[in-house]
Amino acid sequence: MQRRTILKSGGAMMLAGLTPLGAAFAQGQEIVLGGSVPMTGDSAETGLNLLRGYECAVKFINEEMGGVDVGGTRYTLRLDLFDDASDPSRGTTLIQRQVDEGVNFFLGSFPSRMVLPTASITEAAGRVMVQAGGAADDIFTQGRRRVFGLYPRASRQFISPVNLFRSLEPSVERISILYTNSPYASAQARGAEAAIREAGIELADLIELPTSVNDVTNVLSQIRASNPDVLICLTADETSILIARQMVQTDTNVPLLFQSLGPQNAAYTDALGSYAEGVTTLAAWSENVAYSGNYFGTATEFANYYRANFDRQMTYHMAAGAACVCTIAEALKTAGTVEIDPVTEALRNTDFECFYGHIRFTPEGDGDPDLMGTIVLQIQNGERVVIAPDGAKNAEPVYPVPNWRDRT
Amino acid sequence: MTATPRKLFLAFIVVLLAIGAVLPGYVSPYHTRVVMGFFMFAGLASAWNILGGFSGYWSFGHAAFFGMGAFGAAKISTALGAAAGSPAAMILPVAGATLIVAVFAALIAYPILRLRGIFFAIAMLGVSQVVTELVNNVSWIGGGVGVFMPSPVPAGTRPEVFYYYIFGALLLLIILVTYAIRRSKIGYGLLAIREDEDTAKMLGVPTEHYKIASFVLSGVLVGILGAVYGYSLGYMSTGSVLRLDIGLNMIVFCIIGGIGTIWGPVLGTAIMLFITQVLLSGFLDIHLMITGGIVVLMILLMPSGVLGFFNAKRWIRFRERAR
Amino acid sequence: MLFLQTLVNGLALGGLYALAAVGFSLVFGVLGIVNLTHGIFLVAGSYGALLLWEHLGIDPILSIPPVAIVLFGVGYVYQRTIIHWAVSRASLVASLVVTFGVAMIIRNLLQLWFGPDIRTITPSYSFSSVTFFDLRIDLVRLIALGMSLVVLLLLTALLRHTHFGRSIRATAQQPLAASLCGLDVERLYAKTFGLGAALAGASGAIIGIVQPFSPATEAGWTLNAFIVVVLGGIGSPAGALLGGVLLGLINTLTAQYIAPSMTNAAMFLVLVAMLLFRPHGLLGNAMGESR
Incomplete structure (x- = not known):
């Protein structure tokens, strides 16, 4: 019995000694x-x-x-x-x-x-x-x-970009979506799908990509065939660069390319140079x-x-x-x-x-979607300018964006 | 082992059990969680050891069973619409997930166990990658979006204490199973397979049956742990449970403790978790390097693990004395 | 037309896979070692090309020789020390764990040095493409395909017609007999391993201009290499080419006709199926009897 007590307290002491309790x-x-x-x-x-x-x-x-x-x-x-x-x-x-x-x-x-x-x-x-x-x-x-x-929770994040698409001239008739199968992007895609349908815009493609992608040339062949007005990519940074690059290489043109992650970063503009012109993206924030x-x-x-x-x-x-x-x-x-x-x-x-x-937070604790909703950025002359929502914007959207061959 | 050391050993085990039973009442929730994590990983390593250690079939893809257990339980629990706060609500999903893993393991066991050595190892890695991709990309399963599991922890119980006891009991069960197998005819058959499969077969050991039995058993035990782990997370996506590192940790812990022994996997887990999660938890950006370094050093310096190393030393000393 | 385009895309991708796998295949065929450090060597090659491009403005294609030479040295020393110790003290399967451990260490080092961020190399030609009728293929992929064919042909010639190549093949088939004939088997193993690492580095330099890379992408390349070897055959450039092209086609056909999200699942499914039915690949083990 005594032995057990000793062992027990010894064990507890040993464990307690391992952490600087109280240090924090x-x-x-x-x-x-x-x-x-x-x-x-x-x-x-x-x-x-x-x-x-x-x-x-x-x-x-x-x-x-x-x-x-x-x-x-x-x-x-x-x-x-x-x-x-x-x-x-x-x-x-x-x-x-x-x-x-x-x-x-x-x-x-x-x-x-x-x-x-x-x-x-x-x-x-x-x-x-x-x-x-x-x-x-x-x-x-x-x-x-x-x-x-x-x-704001993922399913509410796509309201402001869709409002932008609705305001564009000539009007946006067809939208295609590519999205990575990650928790975040899938939820975003579902939110985007709902918002697009609600806005009465036709959803031409809704294509799911695996988490790590090496090659999207096939997907792009399909995009060329369905010829949407806006291509939305809900993909990780790496995939976004890959998609944009292969779009240039295969001369896949859309009037507006929208990529949720990637264009915010310098790595994107470094990789694409002047081809990044006119690409739009979603951001929680921009310095503009x-x-x-x-x-x-x-x-x-x-x-x-x-x-x-x-x-x-x-x-x-x-x-x-x-x-x-x-x-x-x-x-x-x-x-x-x-x-x-x-x-x-x-x-x-x-x-x-x-x-x-x-x-300001909603009663459930996520960001208020009207106040803290996403903003839409566009790369114009190498700068990331804010084109939506109206309360935050500092530039007008460029639409339709010139073909890849004409962006120099 | 003579009678006296054996009695001492048994006494030691009893003391450990007694400490384990009352520990959460005396230590902080953090330490409870550390020990709970130890129980789970020691269970995983011991379960892997039943196949990899005894029969020499090193599976690099046991994470598949872990993930299937977790997502199987999640799907069943969602289908049943179980309410939160009731431990009994865990029983059916965990049992169902166990059955799914068992059926899956039994289906792939025969073809995949015809491969040996590196080919078996990589084929299992391939299986785990297929499972990972399917869980992630088949939207019905929901690994991509993530699934939510209602907490079965009864009101008033701290979750880490609840899972501490469940994982503790599971580890005990797995060790007992390991013990029983090691002492049984199957155990000797598996060791014979590890030493020389063709000869064993020639001598009349039913190698196929033994291999399949240990493969399925090993997978099922891992699956049960996965199901409980899923509950303990509450919300998981593919990357939470179908992780390459979980499958590799099982092997690494066994190697470090002593592969093919009963206590080696437990010891190896204790050593590695102590080093990586307690001693070096402050080294933020080099813990990959530390883990990799330990693995390489262990293989080079003590290829038969800590237990094997000391057993060999004792053997040498014994022989020297005998001379 | 879509089908043809899919085939063309698959071929281009396949050339890349073949080149990325051939070093792995050689090491596997001759030494019997599954080198899980292979992907790291490849990514290191990409980073080497990136450094030369950013600091000296050297085109990634021209950076292949220096990158390959450095990695040859690394591979040579690596085999003589860690790999050799692991195989002689533990077992061939243990070498799997050792190479994995080393991969973890180097990946961590790359992360510390270059950061976890995604990098790309973009020389001026990286946005051009070639069009035949309605078929489009981008120039970098065409260059990559061409380079991989060149490298594979050079390797074939090396293995067939030089003394070094003949010694490698002899050692792979009968290590004991080879050493009895006066070949220094240990040194040949180290040279072969170095050659494998050099090929990984060369492919890394080329992959750097085709795809974005980061330290974390290494695991994917190692797995791809294994699939290519299991598909095509062990140890030979021809096997790597066959396996690479098949893998490329599986990838693009799945993406086009099943779902893009299922490409990885399909690739691994093929891996498991091939292992079950023909574990030494369609062309078998070019380097002697199976192990």
Whole structure:
């Protein structure tokens, strides 16, 4: 019996000795933001983008604003993020560790299949998560009370592009959609399909692509045959570049090419050069949007601050990540305390303007689709200009876009 | 083994069991999760070991069974429309998923076990890739979009404690099965296959039946773990469970502990998880490199694993003393 | 017409697959090792071409020789050390695990060095295409197909007509007899492995201008190489060409007539089916008896 007790306490001590328990507690004037991002593995590219966004906002708030004023006390923010390698088993275990260590405020991982299991743990422990990595409807429709997402849920994201297509002259009659079979893109495709049908536009093709694609020349043959007015590609960056390149190579022309991911990044314009002219894309944000407010000032000022401090090429993920941190900071300020319940309440009632846009959540916790819906960008003269919605745009759409051979 | 070490060993096991039974009450939820993850991976490695370790048929595609278990349970649970909060709601989906995996394994067992060595290994990798692609791209299965599973955890119970006990019980079951097989006629037959299949066959060992039996059993045990893992995630898409690294981890853990032994897979899992998830969890961007490095070093320095290494040392010492 | 276009696309893709697989095939045929580091060598070749292109403006086609030479050295040393130790201390199947471990390490290094982002190499001709009647094929694919035929022919000539080639074939068929005849088998193994790595690097440089790449794309290339070998046959350039073209056709035909999302499933299904019915490929093992 005695031996057993010794062994037991010894085992427990051994386990306890492994973790720096308490190291992550908010010490004195510090508030810890926990969470994970994929820094390696399949989703590392977006993961690093989000991470830089988080880092950028924390740096700005601490260094330029002197921290956050919570009920008369100044707190600085500290990030405590780990690599989940897009592996849910790793992610959930390490999130639990932070929950145990007393972290109250969490930032999100990417993509939805990582956000949902980790958010389930923070939710069950009564902690708060603000994330910009998952938009799958299930994250918001299962009654979670403390999980907030900056993006509107996936099925609601296609309203603003379809409004744009409806306003184009000559009118858009036929649209084709190519989409990757990933949770996010499939949900987006279903949203797009519904929005297009509702707008009374004919859906010429709805083609599913595998997650990793080597060659789309066949699909393009089919597109040439059905000859749509708009080609929508809901694909990952790599696939988008491949599609655009093979469209040029096979001289597959459409009056408007719309690609959900890819054209936001420099890698895209580097790869395509002047052929990128006129390509449109979806973005949660662009540095050309006409939004401004506390934290960073205007969108352009955010972009300038980011570039002055970080090397990694900027995408909207950085802005969305930074906006998550600002949203938490704003809620802390409004609540005037670091207690979870008042801060959650403040998050639920979030209503402020910043470089990212007007931030407000639906009762289920995702971004308000009217205020935080997607914007549509077009590459014009090498610049990414905003062409929709009307409230955010700084240029008129070019339509129809010249044939590939005429874009030099 | 003489009587005294055996008694000591049994006592040690009993103590471990007692500690395991009460542990969640004493440690933090994080440590509960760490141990829960250990139970699951040790179970996976032990289940893989029944085929790969005993018969020498190294499958690189056991992730297929894991994923089929998870998605099978998800489909059945959706079809039944089970309510959340009731552990009993798990029984039918998990049993159904087990049956699906069993039928699938039995169907492919005969043709695929005619291949040997590297060809078998790669054919299983191919099988797991086909399963992955189908789960991802057949919209009825829903791996692409992701499926939601209602939580069976009863109200008032912490989820990590609930799954701790389930995975713990499953690991115990798998070890007992491994033990029983190792001691049975089948076990000796499988070892004979590993040493020299043609000779074993010539000597009248029913090699086909033994191989198929261990293949199906190994796959089914992995499938059950997959089904429970799916529940513990709550929401999964293809990339959550049909991962190359899950299939490879089973092999790596066995190699490190000692392939073909009863406790090797468990020991190997403990060592690797301790190193990668606890000691080095802070090394953000080089954990792939660390895992790869350990694997390479182990193969080069201790090809028969930690247990094999120490057994060999003891054997040498024993022989030296005997001289 | 659509059918013809599909065939043409499949052929072009097949040339690429053949080139990407031939080094893997050679190593498998001669040493009996399934080299899971193959895809890494290939991606390393792409990155090598990218560096030369970005910093020195060297066209990826011209960067093939330097990239191949560097990778030959890497492959040579790699075989003499890690692979040799693994095979002699553990087993051939264990070499599968070792090469996988090494692949993890190098992939991590590439990620640290170049980042996880997707890269492309775009020389001026990368957007041109050639049209015969209604058939369209892009110039880079045509170049890639041509280059892979050139490399495969060179390799065939090397294996048939040089002393080195004859020694390789002799060693593959009867390692013991070859060493009795005075051949240094260990060194030949290392040279063959180096040649395999060089071929992977060369194909990587070409693939860099055809497709976007990142460290994570390596696993796909290794698997493709295995499928090509299992389809066509082990160890010979002709087998790689046959397997590559068949794989290319399977890919494009599935995409056209079943569903684009099913291409990978179809490729792996063919892999499993071939293994079950004819594991040494349609042309068999060009390098001696089966192992």
